[in-house]
Amino acid sequence: MGVFVETRPTPSFGVLLVNLGTPKAPTAAAVREYLAEFLWDKRVVDVPRPLWWLILHGVILRFRPGRVAKGYASVWTDEGSPLMAISRQQQAALQQLLGPDVPVSLAMTYGEPTMEQAGLELRRAGVEKMLVLPLFPQNSSSTTAAVHDRLAKGLSRCPHLPEMRWVSHYHDHPLYIKALANSVREYWAEHGQGDRLMMSFHGIPQRYEDRGDPYPGQCRATAAALAAELELSEEQWICSFQSRFGREEWVKPYTDHTLEAWGKQGLQRVDVISPAFAADCLETLEELEEENRDNFKNAGGGDYHYIPCLNTRSDHIELLAELVRQHTQGW
Template sequence: MTSSDPKYQHRKTGVIFVNFGSPESLDYFSIRRFLKHLLLDRRVVSLPRLIWLPILYGFILPFRPLGLLKSYKAIWKGETSPLLHYQASLINQLKERCKEDIIIESAMIYSNPSLKTAWTSLKAQGVRDVVLFPMYPQYCSATTASVFDQWQKLMVNEKFMPGLRFIHSYHDDPHYIKQIADSIREHWKKVGKPDHIIFSYHGIPQRLFKQGDPYFCYCSKTTRLVAESLSLKLSDYTMSFQSRFGKEAWLKPYLSEVIKDKASQKCKIIDVITPGFSIDCIETLYEVGVEYQEEAAEKGSVLRVIPCLNDHIYSVDMYRSILKKLKII
């Protein structure tokens, strides 16, 4: 490689949009592999290894994939998972819209395409500056910080380290708030307004918040800004948290408790939107869209789930607007 190589005659910028990941196939071993990568991350489970590893290898990995197989079957989209399907579609649209400005790649933290694959592709195209864009609107140590950790590990043996710009959060970005609000308006235009709307976010242990993780504050701000955009009264909406794992206390109120409370107040139609998820996945499609729908029905209420932005033109425009605002394109 020399300075005469046309790839290196001017600085190129690459953007890697990074998401959580998903099992790549609808089978026991793919789900087990995904769970293993996820649950070995110390940001996700911070228990001492002497305690956690016997639990993980002795109980969770042998049996949990069997239970999840049914859940994934209920939401699987053709040959792949919804998250991988929508992410690929979104990235292809962004590549088309931004092809003259930057080089775009997609990556997953706990499945393929990996961060390493994305960086290898960018490096081969002469990219010297990288924008790492975690697709989690609200910063959280268990998600956003894990992306940075993975990038650091990738760079340990890298002889050429590119310039790096890390997108920390976009929880209060006007473009993001507008698109979430517009997706709710579009939903209401089709099916009518509910008696109550719940903004549900993936939960985290309360101890992380006490240790300085701002996630709860960012979720609160997103909820408030969207509610203000929709001119909602405080009595019209509630913020909640879902997907609790383990026995310790997580951020509250739990989604199940809010559903129970609103059903007892005779709210017959309840909408749920999950602004912390950029793309629909098992937590939104099955946990909320099946399990919590059934729970609400048992209490006499109808739970309607508002889809994530996914690969909608809303999402494409939002990410392009954020990149433009940050002067990346």
């Protein structure tokens, strides 16, 4: 009698979710390893390499990892960094919604899981066509384009290239705006509404926008669409930019300066949301929720409320599933 071997059908396509990355542990050594890869990317810092190597290895990687590690330690969870834990949960939720016939893998631009690890996972599942879905609603050279570069580097050693499609952005997708608005309304229903809503996005140097990076414009469009969905007047909201690095001018207005100004004006309450992040991370949980809270209150402001990222909300996962459906038509 012959042996029956069950064969699984080849999937029509697979999905590669990609987020930025995170250190393996909240330690100076792990942060140094992560920052060495992250800050060496020309998409992130485009200073000439010889000069930047001296600055990076002679100054930044000597002193910054210890300070950053303390920030990570303050937000670390039993499952690891919030970004990694939430990204894994998003991967599982999207997999459940799409069903077993559409493999979903997770990769990080920097750190692990690497593009090679995630790609091998999809290849072993029989994937011949791959949709790349960076978890960056707004398209920037320092995020979405960096995903492209890193994936291309990984594929340069691959003997079998899959057919690929990309989701370059979803900053104005109706389901994305609706999910953001739902999260704000639900927060307000439970905690009340502040005097102003700050929509704080991760910043980039002003010269990046000057040479054509679409990111700041897409951030402003997201903020305007969310304000319209919430029916806010112009005086009730602002689009600002956080996380500056170095001394050059970055896209304005700055989140921390704005909060300090509002505090000095005696604003009674501000609500803050960060639509550029698909998952809560160091920049939201430590910088926005802790550091900028102190900036606002120390300057004389009243109550400060941080509204969490979309994370694993069901309407967020449905948005991701809809992006997959829209971008895989014909597959």
